[in-house]
Amino acid sequence: MSHKKKEKDNQEKRIFNFSKVLYKDIIAPSCVKEIAPGDISVNGQADSYWVEIGDISGAAKYCRSYYANITGNATYAGMLNSLYTIDFGETDCDVALHFSPADTSKVVWQLEREIARLEADYAEEANSARRQTLLKNIHELQRRHSALTSHNEKLFFGSIQVTVTAQDQNEMKQFCNLLARRLRTKNVILKAADMRQLDAFINATPLGDNIPRDAYQDLESSNIADMFPFGTGGLRHQTGAILGHDPQGNIIFYNCWHPMHENYNIVIFGRSGSGKSYLVKLLSARSVLINIMTVVIDPEREYENLMVGLGCPYISLSPDSKDTLNIFDVDLVDEDGILRADIEDAIRAVQAVVFRMIRVYDESILTGQVKVMILEKIKETYEHFGITEDPQSLYESPTNTDIIHVSGIKKKMPQLSDLVELMRMEPVLEDVSRILATFTKEGGTPSYAVFDCQSTVDDIWEYPMIAFSVADLDEDIMRPIGLFIATRWVWNKLSRDRRKRKRIVVDEAQTMMDTPETAKWLEDSFRRSRKRNISMCACTQGFEVFLRVDEGIGILKNATTKMLLKQEAIDIAAVREKFSLSDGEAEFLLTAPKGWGIVKANEDASVFFGEATEREHQMFTSDPNELVLLAERREGRGK
Template sequence: MAMLNRFKKKREAMDQSSSRRYVYSRETKATGKDFIAPSSIKETLPGDETYEGTHSDYLVEIGSTIEPVRYFRTIFAEITGGNTWAGMLDQVILGEFGKGDTDIAIHVDPVDTADELEDINRRIQGIESDIIMEKNSSTINNLRDELADLKDRQKRLRRNIESPFNVSIQIVSSATEIKTLKKYTNNLIRKLAGRSIVSRSPDGKQLDALLNITPLSENPMYKEHTFGFETANVADLFPFGHGGISHKSGIIIGKDHLQRPIHYDGWHKDLMNHNMVIVGRSGGGKTFAAMVLTHRSAHIGIRTAIIDPKGDYKKFVLEMGCPYIDLSPDSEHRINFFDVDIEEDENGVRRVNVDETVAAAAAIIFKMIRTMDDAMLKGNIKAKIKGFIRDLYKEREITSDPDSIFDHDHTYVKNDHGHEFSIGGTYKKMPVISDLYKKMVSDPVTAEVAELIKPFTQGGGSPSQAIFDGQSTVKIQNVPIFAFGLQHLDEEEMRPIGTFIATKWQSAKFAKKNRHIQKRVIYDESQTAMSDPELAAWLENEYRVLRFFNTSMCAITQGFEVFTRVPQGLGILKNSPTKLFFKQDPIDIEEITNKFDLTDGEGDFLVRQAKEGLGILRIDEQASIINVDSTPEEFALFNTNPNVTTNQFQETAV
C-alpha cells in the first residue's frame, strides 16, 4: 500500500506538468541501502521522438532495467451481434500474432436484473410500435427478429436461467520495437475482425488505458466500452469457462446445460477429419442421436448411408421417403460384392480401383470359408483365390480405365478439373460368386475348398446363404438417406458376412463417389466388427481414407471395451475427433475415463446422472454436456422405445 501511495503521488505531480514524459523512481532494499533504479513511462503521439529515435504512434513507452524499453498499445474489443462461442478469445490469450506479448483484461460488472428487464420491456414496446408504423416488409421482418431475440432474453432473465452483466474486453499488446508492435497489433486486429470483433483504440489516452488494467486507475475508462451480456456469454470469454460448443455452422444437435443450442459441423475447418464415434449403454440414446444427426444433416445437403444390424432405423428411413435395403431371402434387394465403380481423386483424375476390389472380394470369400472350416484356408489357397478373382475382371476387360466398366458407346464430357470422361453407357455385368466357384472347382488345388463356398451360390440349395450371388438390383442415386437392414440375416453366420458386404458395397458406390458432396456413413452396433479381423481391418482403413473422399465415418457402440482390445479399434478411436458419450456402465467408465482423459466429475455424470439423450460431447479438447432433444414431430419419427411418449420425453428434457 505504501508503494502504491508513492506511485500515486508521483503521478499526481507529473499530471500537473505539460510534458508527456513521466519519470518514476522505484525503491528496493538491497544490502541494507536504498537502491534507486531509474525508469520512465512516456505516452507518445504520432510524430513524437521515441527511445529508438524514430517517430512514434499512439502508444506508451516504458523503460526497464531488464530491457532498454518496451512499447505498449491498448485496444478495446467490441463483439458485434452479441454472439459468443466457447474459446472465442483463446487465440488472443495465446498471443499467436508474431514476436510480441498480449495481456487481456475482462471487466465484468453485474447489472440489476430488475433494471435490465425494465430496459428490455421498454425496447420491446418501442419495436412493437415501430412494427405497426413501418410500411417496408423487409424492415418489418428485421424488427420481428429483433423482437423475438429480446423476448427470449426476457424469458431467460425472468426464470433466472441467466444473469445480466456489463462487460468490457481490453487487450494490451507489447513489444521491444515499435515496428514489431505495429505488425503484432495489426495481425491481432485482423484476427479479431475475422471473428466479428471490432477493435476500438483509445488514441491519445493510451497511458490511461494501460493504467486501467492496474489498481492505480482512479477513473476506469473501460466503462466507456461496455456492452450487455448474459452469464453464458461471459463464460465463453474465459479459457476455463463452460462455454457451449458452437461451430457457427452445421446443424443444432442439442442443447447444453444452460439450454444454449450446440451447433455441430463435422466438416469444420478446425477438425483434423470428419469422423466420430457414439458410445453408450443400451437405452442411452445413441440411435436417437444418430437419427437427429442424419435428419438435420439432410436438410443442409449431407447424405447418409446407415448400416442397420437390428432394424432400428427402418421406420425412420421409410417415413423420410428414402430407400431401406432389406438384405434377406424374401427381399427383392440384392447387392453384388464384386461390383466396381469409378473413383475420382482430389485432382479430378478418375479410375477404377480393381486392386482394392479384388482384395475386398477375396476377404469376403475367406470369411465364408472360415465360417465353414477355418483349417482349409491355407496360404496357397488364398493366393489361388485372389488370382481367380483378378482373372474374372480380366475376362470382362475391366481395368483401371473408367471406360472399361461400360458396355456401350459413351458421351464424353469434362469435369471441373478439365479431365475428360464418359457418361451414358450401361454397366457391364460384374463377376458373381458362381463364376468364382466354377473356376475353383475346376482347379485341383482349390476343388475341395470350392465345396465350402458352394452353399453361398445359387446352386448350393440354401436361399438364405445365396442372397449375394447375382447382379445388384440396388441403385443409390441422389437420395439423402439410405440404409441396409441386416436384421433378417442369421446372426451367427450370415449377418457378419452381410455387414462386410454392405459396408464394402456402399464404400464403392457411395462413400468414394461424388467427392464434392459431404457424406456420412453410420455403422451401428460396430463393436461386433472388432471380433472379426477382416471387418475390423476394413473399417479402420475406411476411417483413414474416406476423409479424402469428403466422407465421415460414424461408429456407434455399446461395447467400448471391445474397441480397446484390438489395434484396429484403437485406430478408429484415434481417428475420431468427435466423440459423443451417453450413459455408461460402471464397469466401462474407468476404461473410457482413462482413454479420453475425462475428469472424475464427467465419469460420475455419465454413470449416475446421465438420462436418456443426455451425455457429453467431446470435440478434440472441448467438451460440453449435451441434451440431444427434438421437436415433437421429430420425436415421433425417431423414437424406438414404445414405453416413452412424446410428452414424457419433453418432461425429462434438461
C-alpha cells in the same frame, strides 16, 4: 501538500486527460474520464454517470458499471449465463466476480445468536401467520448453520460487477435498462456504481482491488458455483447442425466439416440403449438442412420409421427383397479428372468377404497357401469377365471413346457362384469351395445366398438420406457379412462425387471388428475418407472389445469427433484413459440419462443432451411401448 504528491497528481491528470499521441497511446487510450450529471461530455451535457474512454478524436466508448445483489441468496445453476453470452449489436457487457474467504466460525456464531433470538420470538408470538414466517426463517438459518458446521459449505464474501460498454450513449442506456429489467426477474438487482464509476471501471480490470464494502454479500460455495460460467466454453462451431443443448441450456451447433477438423469422421461409444442410434438419427435428419447426405447401414431395423417419415428409401437386403447387392461390383474412381475402374479395391473386398465366409465354418482351413490361391482365383474371375482397370471394360458395347464419359450397357458382373465354379477346378481349394458354395444359390439356403446376384439398387443417390437394412439376415452369420458388404458397396458409390458432402453410418460397428479383413477395411475407410469428402461414423457398444484390436485404435485415431454416451462400468477405466476424462466426466458417463453425453472434437468438448422435437421423437424412437402407442394413435386417426 508535499512536493511529491503534487507531482503525482499532475502525472495522473496528464494520464486522464486528452493529450497528443504518445507511443503509450498505441497500447492504451489517451483518456479515461469519469462523467457526472451536468459535466460536459462529447455529446453535450451529461444526464447521468459513466466513464468515457477516449482517443485523440474524442470519446470512443462509454462504460457504465453496476454492482449486482442477489436477493435472498436464491441462486441456481447458470443464473448469470445470459450475462456472459448476451449480444446486443456493438454493445457488450463484462462481468467481474470477486470472492474472498470469510471467517466461518464468526458467521456460525452469529447464526446461532440469530436462531436463538427468532426462537424466543416464536415462543411469544400469538399470531399464527407470523409464527409460520418465523418458523420458516428459523429453518432457513438452521439449514445454513448445519451446512457450515458440517463443512458442506464454505462461506465467502463476494461481489458481482457488470460493466456495460457501448460506442453510442443511447445504445448504452438502452442496454442498461434492458439488463436491469431482465436480471430483476432472476432475483438479481443491479445498483449503479454512481459517483464511483471510475473506481468500478478499474475494478473490472486486473488492476482493480478497491471493491466498495457495500458491494459485497455473503455467499456459500454452492452460490458461487451457480454463478460460474461452466459450459459456455463448449463446442464453438458457428454453423452446423443443432446437436442439442448443454446443461446450461446453450444450443450446441456441430459441424463435422469444421475447417479446424483434420477429418470429418465420428465415433459414438455408449452402452446398449444409451441413445447412439437416436443421436445418429438426430444428426442425420438435421444434416439434411445443411446439405449433408447420409447413408445408414442398419443392422436392427431401427431406421425404417425415420426413412418413411422423411420419404426416403429404406432398402432391405433379404432373400425376399427385390433389392440386391453384388460383392463383385467394380466402381469408377476419379483421379485428377481421369476415370479408372477400381478393380484392386474390388478384389480386396471380395477377398475380405470370402475369408469371412470361410471362417464361419472352419478357420483352420485358411492357410497361407490357400489364401494366396483364393486371391488368384478372384483375379482370374475378373479376367474371365474381361474386367480391367479400363472403365470401358465394365460396359458391353462401348459407344463413347471419350474416357471421361463412359456409357453403354453395363456388363454382367461376376458373382460368387462364378468364383466357386473356378475354385472347384483346383484340387487344393476343394474344401474351401464346398464351404463357399453354401453362400451361393446352389447352397439351398436362400438367406445365405442373398449376395450371389447382380446388383439391382440404382437411382437412389439424389435422396438426402438412404438406409440399407441387414436386419432380416440371420444374426450370427449373415448380418455381419451383410453389414460389411453394404457399407463397402455404399462407400464406393459415394466416393465418386468428391464435391458432395456425405456421411456413412455403420451402426453396431463392433461386429466388423471380429475378422481381420473387415476390421482392416473399416480402418482404411476412416483413413481414406477425407479425400473423398466422406464422413465415416461408427457407432459401437463395448468400448473395450472395440479397442482390443489394432484396427479399433486406428479408427479412433482417425476420427476427429468422439461422442460418448452412458458407459458400462467395465469400460469406464479404458474410456477414461483414452479420452483423458476428469473424475467428474467419468462419473457423469456412468450415470448419464438417455440422450446425454460428451462430445469432443479437437480441443473443444461439451456435455450435451440430444433433444428432439416431439415430431422428430416420433420418427426417432425405437422404444417398443412408444411405437405401439404411436401406431394406435395413427390408426385412431385413420378411422
